[in-house]
Amino acid sequence: MNREIYLKELIEAKFGSVRYFAEQIGVPYTTVRSILERGVLNAKMENIINICKGLGITPEQLYNFEDSVISKINKLAVQLNEYRQEKVYNFTEQQYNEQNNIVELPTNxxxxxxxxxxxxxxxxxxxxxxxxxxxxxxxxxxxxxxxxxxxxxxxxxxxxxxxxxxxxxxxxxxxxxxxxxxxxxxxxxxxxxxxxxxxxxxxxxxxxxxxxxxxxxxxxxxxxx
Structure with a gap:
């Protein structure tokens, strides 16, 4: 997974769509879409700062994505079989819920x-x-x-x-x-x-x-x- 795919998936996970995210951070939709298509390294720093601030990450994390923990996890996860990928996903979801104080009520x-x-x-x-x-x-x-x-x-x-x-x-x-x-x-x-x-x-x-x-x-x- 490259940084642009990661960025797009993060935007959609937190905001639902790139267009809505662009509206929330005050950056034109066409600009955000262009960054996702043409690459982060070709974008203006002010736009990257606004995007990162909206997502709760730092520009350094985005620029150094290839060396980040999430990148390393992705590289290993795609090599796992389906059963072990499911275990990774379940653990990640559990950590996310704990971080955000989301309580999953058991279904009867x-x-x-x-x-x-x-x-x-x-x-x-x-x-x-x-x-x-x-x-x-x-x-x-x-x-x-x-x-x-x-x-x-x-x-x-x-x-x-x-x-x-x-x-x-x-x-x-x-x-x-x-x-x-x-x-x-x-x-x-x-x-x-x-x-x-x-x-x-x-x-x-x-x-x-x-x-x-x-x-x-x-x-x-x-x-x-």
Whole structure:
């Protein structure tokens, strides 16, 4: 991300549009738009000062953007997988809310639980009517939800945590899956490498579950993160 893209995104995040921002700081819209298109280094200092003052940053931060913390974060974040990018975003949003004294009130939802999946020795999913339980957080789009039993997937999934699942029998290497392994339901990480396929626990005190002709295995779905 270069400084002009960063500047435009910052303006839109704080003011909604470049035009409205220009009106608020008393700089012509065409001038602000030209700075975003042609570059900060080609702009008059007085305009840069007004833009930075309106955004609550210093001209030095803008000119030295390539060496700034936000630039370094962006360069690393784009190299992360989607799961880790989501964690970075959630942490950043939390810091922003704390800084601005924004309190997120929990949403009171209910979730249908279709039994338990083991993070250890195996469980059985419900065949009958699901259990409706309260869930005080945002519920992501999903096909079914289950409860984790055990500690083999800590720290990512804790004992008694509700997790949400998208039904599929197609899975990518490294995804967290809900699998039927020898007629018992597990939550595990699916791995495929030179050693073959297996279901992996994050807690190293638990052994991997090999996927081969000696065991029956099918995928219920992947965990929604």
């Amino acid at each position: 939802n209910e979730v249908e639980i279709y039994g338990a999946v083991s993070a250890g020795t195996g469980e059985y999913l419900l065949d009958g009517k699901p259990e409706l339980v309260p869930y005080d957080s945002e519920v992501p789009p999903h096909d079914f939800a289950v409860v984790v039993n055990g500690d083999s997937m800590e720290p990512t999934f804790e004992n008694k945590q509700i997790i949400f699942v998208k039904k599929t029998n197609e899975v990518r290497n490294g995804q967290f899956v809900i699998a039927d392994y020898d007629h018992q339901a597990y939550v595990k990480k699916f791995m495929r490498d030179e050693n073959g396929c297996r279901l992996v626990s994050l807690n190293k005190k638990y052994s991997d579950l090999p996927i081969n002709e000696e065991h029956e295995m099918s995928i219920f779905g992947v965990v929604v993160l």
